[in-house]
Amino acid sequence: MRFPLSLYASMTRYLLGKKLRGEEQFPLVLMLEPTHRCNLTCSGCGRIREYHETLHQEMTLEECLHSVEEAETPVVTITGGEPLLYGEVSALVEALLARGKHIYFCTNGQLLEESLPRFRPHSHFTWNVHLDGSERIHDQIIRKPGGFKKALKGLMAAKKEGFRVSTNTTVYRETDVDDLEILFQELTEAGVDGILVAPGFSYEDVSQEVFLTRQEIMDKFRRIRTWAKRFPIISNPIYLDFLTGSRILQCTPWGNPTRNPQGWKSPCYLITDAHHKSFSELMEKTDWDHYVSGKDPRCAQCMVHCGFEPTVVRRMTGKDLLRMIRWNLDA
Numbered sequence: 001m002r003f004p005l006s007l008y009a010s011m012t013r014y015l016l017g018k019k020l021r022g023e024e025q026f027p028l029v030l031m032l033e034p035t036h037r038c039n040l041t042c043s044g045c046g047r048i049r050e051y052h053e054t055l056h057q058e059m060t061l062e063e064c065l066h067s068v069e070e071a072e073t074p075v076v077t078i079t080g081g082e083p084l085l086y087g088e089v090s091a092l093v094e095a096l097l098a099r100g101k102h103i104y105f106c107t108n109g110q111l112l113e114e115s116l117p118r119f120r121p122h123s124h125f126t127w128n129v130h131l132d133g134s135e136r137i138h139d140q141i142i143r144k145p146g147g148f149k150k151a152l153k154g155l156m157a158a159k160k161e162g163f164r165v166s167t168n169t170t171v172y173r174e175t176d177v178d179d180l181e182i183l184f185q186e187l188t189e190a191g192v193d194g195i196l197v198a199p200g201f202s203y204e205d206v207s208q209e210v211f212l213t214r215q216e217i218m219d220k221f222r223r224i225r226t227w228a229k230r231f232p233i234i235s236n237p238i239y240l241d242f243l244t245g246s247r248i249l250q251c252t253p254w255g256n257p258t259r260n261p262q263g264w265k266s267p268c269y270l271i272t273d274a275h276h277k278s279f280s281e282l283m284e285k286t287d288w289d290h291y292v293s294g295k296d297p298r299c300a301q302c303m304v305h306c307g308f309e310p311t312v313v314r315r316m317t318g319k320d321l322l323r324m325i326r327w328n329l330d331a
């Protein structure tokens with residue numbers, strides 16, 4: 001099973017509720033960034049560059065919980081920065097579990113092993129460790145020798161303690177697909193529950209040299225998708241159709257809204273045209289039609305999962321649903 005059944009049940013209940021209320025524009029996954037502080041300076045990271053002047057700021061626990069209530073999503077991705085550096089991190093996780101939320105906790109893994117005693121395994125809680133290549137390549141990207149080994153050790157310790165653990169890999173222009181195959185083999189042998197793989201985010205504050213064009217994304221992902229049976233890849237198969245050019249999707253920029261210490265980021269995880277004080281203000285004041293149209297030049301090469309995966313859910317047909325169920329069971 002690629003995702004726990006309880007996650008499917010929560011998402012289905014949530015979607016039915018929205019449908020019954022006749023709501024059209026609603027989020028699916030909240031991207032919560034309680035802090036942008038980080039213990040690494042990875043070459044492809046936009047956050048530590050865009051928010052370099054406010055890295056010391058943190059959301060309060062109350063602000064985090066209020067944001068979760070505003071968005072109402074069944075799934076919360078806690079990310080950053082390195083969220084293990086957030087002062088109230090274990091209280092935040094416990095409070096979200098008490099509210100029945102499903103948590104994907106993104107971490108670079110450097111503090112994972114020593115942080116495990118502050119958390120408990122739970123069917124709604126998944127560590128999501130970021131690894132962008134096999135040892136030598138990953139250490140180059142994160143600019144820290146020994147970083148890969150440390151993350152892998154943390155990941156294996158978490159598995160031993162009974163946590164669900166997945167990994168997240170970003171594919172950049174220089175990414176060698178052969179190297180990803182080595183990485184995914186190693187992760188599969190380490191017993192990870194899922195491998196998420198997606199094209200790099202084209203942040204405005206990072207040199208555009210590292211990011212792929214749509215054509216380059218399709219070329220790399222045509223090979224990656226052939227590994228679906230060998231490795232526990234959890235990237236959505238319909239989203240993979242889009243990444244390999246066999247399906248056209250429009251962006252759903254409100255699908256994975258981002259809340260950080262500056263407010264609600266508009267319009268999406270990548271572009272910052274404004275920060276809003278509340279979720280309702282984000283929804284009301286953002287010109288969604290403009291971004292959905294794809295006419296903004298910053299959207300031209302974008303295929304990022306937080307923009308396009310929500311479209312899969314929004315536009316799902318009965319045939320797609322059956323395919324998704326089979327795919328989830330076939331692992």
Ligand code: SF4
Pocket residue numbers: 251252253267268269270271291292296298299302303304306307308
């Ligand atoms: S296509 Fe969507 S997710 Fe990508 S940059 Fe544009 S608005 Fe953001």
